[in-house]
Amino acid sequence: MIIRSKLNELTSILTENNIEEPKLEASLLIRGALSLDDVQLYLKMNDELSSNELNEIDRRLETRLSGIPAAYILGYKEFFGRTFIVNENVLIPRPETETLIEDAIASFKGKKCRLLDVGTGSGVIGITLSLELPYADVTACDISDKALDTAKTNNEKLCGKVLYKKSDLLNDIDGKYDGILANLPYVPTSDIPDSHEPDLALDGGNDGLDVIRRLIPELPLKINRPGIIWLELAINQYQEVSALLRNVFPESLITPVKDLAGIDRFAKCEIK
Numbered sequence: 001m002i003i004r005s006k007l008n009e010l011t012s013i014l015t016e017n018n019i020e021e022p023k024l025e026a027s028l029l030i031r032g033a034l035s036l037d038d039v040q041l042y043l044k045m046n047d048e049l050s051s052n053e054l055n056e057i058d059r060r061l062e063t064r065l066s067g068i069p070a071a072y073i074l075g076y077k078e079f080f081g082r083t084f085i086v087n088e089n090v091l092i093p094r095p096e097t098e099t100l101i102e103d104a105i106a107s108f109k110g111k112k113c114r115l116l117d118v119g120t121g122s123g124v125i126g127i128t129l130s131l132e133l134p135y136a137d138v139t140a141c142d143i144s145d146k147a148l149d150t151a152k153t154n155n156e157k158l159c160g161k162v163l164y165k166k167s168d169l170l171n172d173i174d175g176k177y178d179g180i181l182a183n184l185p186y187v188p189t190s191d192i193p194d195s196h197e198p199d200l201a202l203d204g205g206n207d208g209l210d211v212i213r214r215l216i217p218e219l220p221l222k223i224n225r226p227g228i229i230w231l232e233l234a235i236n237q238y239q240e241v242s243a244l245l246r247n248v249f250p251e252s253l254i255t256p257v258k259d260l261a262g263i264d265r266f267a268k269c270e271i272k
């Protein structure tokens with residue numbers, strides 16, 4: 001069987017199983033099995049597959065159909081134009097988080113600054129900022145040793161300059177920062193999908209805000225004035241979170257930042 005036929009076969013099977021973006025997922029599974037990039041796959045569409053290759057593709061398809069996301073099967077995910085290693089100890093980076101990066105870059109471009117990424121997971125926020133903002137000193141923390149190991153590996157692979165600390169929120173963070181960014185768990189427990197991602201990265205308790213509620217009172221001691229805080233949120237959480245921020249930063253400018261889907265995805269708090 002040639003690659004093109006196998007791609008079509010996988011696309012139909014994934015479609016029948018209600019997997020979103022079946023064509024993309026099919027090509028990711030085949031690329032992973034054959035260790036090909038996008039362009040190489042395209043050029044080899046008419047190549048015959050060996051029985052070993054077919055077995056490997058089918059094995060990956062079975063894994064995908066059991067519910068494991070393609071990024072975990074491949075072992076990587078693209079974020080802001082770079083390839084990050086991911087595994088079941090970390091959240092798979094989402095495109096909406098790229099909006100956060102764009103906003104932070106616009107605020108700190110060309111400036112010397114200290115930035116903190118709280119709950120860094122695979123490391124995408126801290127590493128991307130350290131690469132995009134050459135004058136920034138970036139620190140990143142996480143409560144999970146396994147997440148920190150993944151972030152450190154990504155930092156080395158991509159030549160980032162992030163300093164890592166193990167910390168439960170800001171407990172073990174010293175000093176003050178000009179920017180604090182956090183994509184903490186914010187999914188209400190009852191909405192957590194069976195995505196094989198770690199609960200530690202997703203589960204925000206009853207209304208999704210348990211962890212963010214714990215973080216907010218810790219912020220005033222760690223943010224410089226002026227300083228900016230960004231918190232990633234789920235749909236419908238902005239009102240509540242902006243009120244919580246208002247309590248600890250009464251003089252600040254608090255605004256929502258929308259993601260590409262038009263959802264208020266971040267609470268941004270600018271402190272004078």
Ligand code: GLN
Nearest residue numbers: 183184185186187201202
């Ligand atoms: N954006 C992720 C989702 O909706 C959640 C990430 C998080 O809890 N920080 O699945």
